[in-house]
Amino acid sequence: MIQRFKDSQYADGVVPVDALRNKRGFVLKWDEGKPTQTSTNSDALSMFKPGFKQQAEADSFIAEVTEDSVIFDNATFRPMDTIEFDYSFMDAQVPLQSMRAVSSGSQIQDITKLEEGTPSFRRKSLFCKPLLAYTIVPWLWVQDNIEGDRFLSSFQSLVAERIKFNMELISLYGKENTSAGADGLNTMDGMIQQLTTQHDEIFKGSSASLRTPQGVFSGISGEANTKDPVKIDFSKRYDTDGQDPISQLEDMITQFGIQKGNVGNAKFYMSNEARAKLIQIAQSRETVVADSLYFEGEDLKIWGTPIVTCDALERPVNGFKTNIILADLASYVIGMKRDVETDSEFNMRSQTYDSVTKVYFDNLVLREKDILTAECSNLPSQKATSSGTSSGSGSGS
Numbered sequence: 001m002i003q004r005f006k007d008s009q010y011a012d013g014v015v016p017v018d019a020l021r022n023k024r025g026f027v028l029k030w031d032e033g034k035p036t037q038t039s040t041n042s043d044a045l046s047m048f049k050p051g052f053k054q055q056a057e058a059d060s061f062i063a064e065v066t067e068d069s070v071i072f073d074n075a076t077f078r079p080m081d082t083i084e085f086d087y088s089f090m091d092a093q094v095p096l097q098s099m100r101a102v103s104s105g106s107q108i109q110d111i112t113k114l115e116e117g118t119p120s121f122r123r124k125s126l127f128c129k130p131l132l133a134y135t136i137v138p139w140l141w142v143q144d145n146i147e148g149d150r151f152l153s154s155f156q157s158l159v160a161e162r163i164k165f166n167m168e169l170i171s172l173y174g175k176e177n178t179s180a181g182a183d184g185l186n187t188m189d190g191m192i193q194q195l196t197t198q199h200d201e202i203f204k205g206s207s208a209s210l211r212t213p214q215g216v217f218s219g220i221s222g223e224a225n226t227k228d229p230v231k232i233d234f235s236k237r238y239d240t241d242g243q244d245p246i247s248q249l250e251d252m253i254t255q256f257g258i259q260k261g262n263v264g265n266a267k268f269y270m271s272n273e274a275r276a277k278l279i280q281i282a283q284s285r286e287t288v289v290a291d292s293l294y295f296e297g298e299d300l301k302i303w304g305t306p307i308v309t310c311d312a313l314e315r316p317v318n319g320f321k322t323n324i325i326l327a328d329l330a331s332y333v334i335g336m337k338r339d340v341e342t343d344s345e346f347n348m349r350s351q352t353y354d355s356v357t358k359v360y361f362d363n364l365v366l367r368e369k370d371i372l373t374a375e376c377s378n379l380p381s382q383k384a385t386s387s388g389t390s391s392g393s394g395s396g397s
Contacts, residue, residue, distance in 0.1 A: 060147050063158050067311040069168045070269065071191075074329040076366070078126065080337045085126045087366060092119045126335035126362045129187040131170075133163060137353040139346075152353060156342045159357050163340060165312070171334065171363035173318040185318045191332060192320055194365045195373050203227045213259045213368035216375075217326075220255045232324055234277050235378035237284075244281055245274075249302050252326050252374060259369045262328040266370070268307045269325040271314040273379055275300065275307055322376040331370035336361045 078085060094117035137152065145151050166184070174190035189197070198215030218227035230248065238244045249268065257263050279300070300307045305326070316322055337360040344355040365371055376382070 058146065060150070061154060063154075063161070067165045069164050069312070070308060070310040071172065071312060071329065071332070072164060072168045072334060074267075075332045075334045075363075076330055078333050078335040080126065080128060080335050083128045083337055083360070085335055087124045087364075089122045089124070090119055091121075093117060124364060124366060126333065126364050128335060128337045128360045128362045130358065130360050131184045131187065132356055132358045133159065133166075134354065134356045135159065136350070137355065139351045139353065142353065152344060152355075156344070156355060156357070159355070160340050160342060163357055163359060167359060167361060168312045169315065169317060171361075172312055173316060173320050174363075175318055188362055190363060191325075191365055191371070192323060192373055195368070195371060198365070198368050199229065211259055213261075214255060214372060215368055217252050217255060217372050220251050220258065229375065231375050231377040232274075233377050234274070234281075237281075246278060246281060246302065248374075249278075249324070249326075252324075252372060253303050253305055256326055256372050259372075261326075261369045261372065262331070263305070265328040265330065266305055266326055267329075268302065268305055269310040269313060269327065270307060271322060271379075272309045273314065273381060274322070274324060274376060275309055277379060278307070322379060322382065323373050324376060325371065325373045327371040329371075331365070331367035333364045333366050334361060335364065 095115045097114050135155070137155070142149060142151055147154060170184045170188065170190060172190045172192060174185050174188045175193050176189045177186045180186040195215035198213060199218065202212050203214070203218060214227075216229040219230045230251075232245050232248050232252075234245050236244045236248075238247065253263065253266075256266060310325075313323060313325070338358075340357060340359050342355060342357045344353055346352075347354050
């Protein structure tokens with residue numbers, strides 16, 4: 001006999017679970033099948049009512065890699081058979097001198113008394129550093145997850161993609177300091193540190209030519225030596241300050257040309273925030289000067305130099321601040337001794353799958369004249385950061 005339960009016996013929307021467990025039938029009114037939260041039945045949070053399809057679940061995970069490795073994708077890639085690869089450069093100073101310096105009937109004086117043309121040499125090197133990342137996956141997780149045994153291969157593919165972006169962070173923000181710990185950021189000097197060293201060696205020392213690559217943008221006027229870096233200040237306005245970030249970036253293009261950078265292939269690399277702020281500033285400027293920042297198709301350009309957004313420049317670490325980079329990245333080299341490798345094995349003692357992913361790489365600013373960086377100041381996110389916030393290995397302004 002079918003037992004009919006009165007509505008008053010159960011809270012609204014609650015399935016009479018005791019009746020189901022005792023295999024007794026019951027009558028349910030036509031109703032929505034969605035779970036209903038109650039204080040007496042926790043199953044109602046996740047179970048649909050009888051007669052309705054239960055909730056469905058995907059049979060695979062969706063990878064959530066959201067960052068693009070823009071610097072890596074545009075840099076020059078150098079496969080390496082050994083851990084070190086050297087680039088050798090040669091230049092020549094060849095002074096031209098008059099042949100009319102007649103001496104003792106000769107057209108020229110003793111040739112050994114003339115200024116000799118001489119070659120000059122220098123070397124730059126890639127020296128690969130080994131880095132690794134490891135994960136431990138419990139056996140029971142592999143059995144119970146929605147992908148089953150396929151999980152390990154899909155997870156390893158995700159790890160390899162994530163490592164690519166982390167390698168880009170190291171290649172930008174690294175500072176070689178092995179005593180600071182095992183973090184990959186301490187294993188090599190990244191692009192910004194190499195450019196900072198270039199600036200300090202040239203402009204903090206003896207007098208330098210204005211054509212000497214600055215490394216860190218230091219303006220286009222004044223003395224050639226002892227020049228301090230110029231920050232791209234997003235608080236400046238053209239009508240009150242005589243300059244703004246757009247005019248400062250125009251100066252950056254000018255300096256890039258003065259130091260013989262490859263202007264034709266150069267691009268600005270910046271964060272999404274900096275790009276959006278430039279558009280806001282341009283919209284409020286007088287038309288005669290705002291036209292230097294314009295759209296060509298879908299590309300935003302300054303004086304014809306494209307602007308490219310770079311996710312890594314939104315995540316400064318290791319004490320660095322938000323930077324804008326003007327570069328022909330063909331002059332920036334990523335050297336790799338081996339491809340990214342992942343090895344896994346089952347650990348009998350711990351009943352886990354132990355995986356290790358290894359990379360062996362270095363980065364090099366090959367031609368300093370083709371890369372110029374500048375720190376940003378007074379972006380909205382920087383203003384929101386308290387003065388006591390650490391600028392260590394975490395995300396900075």
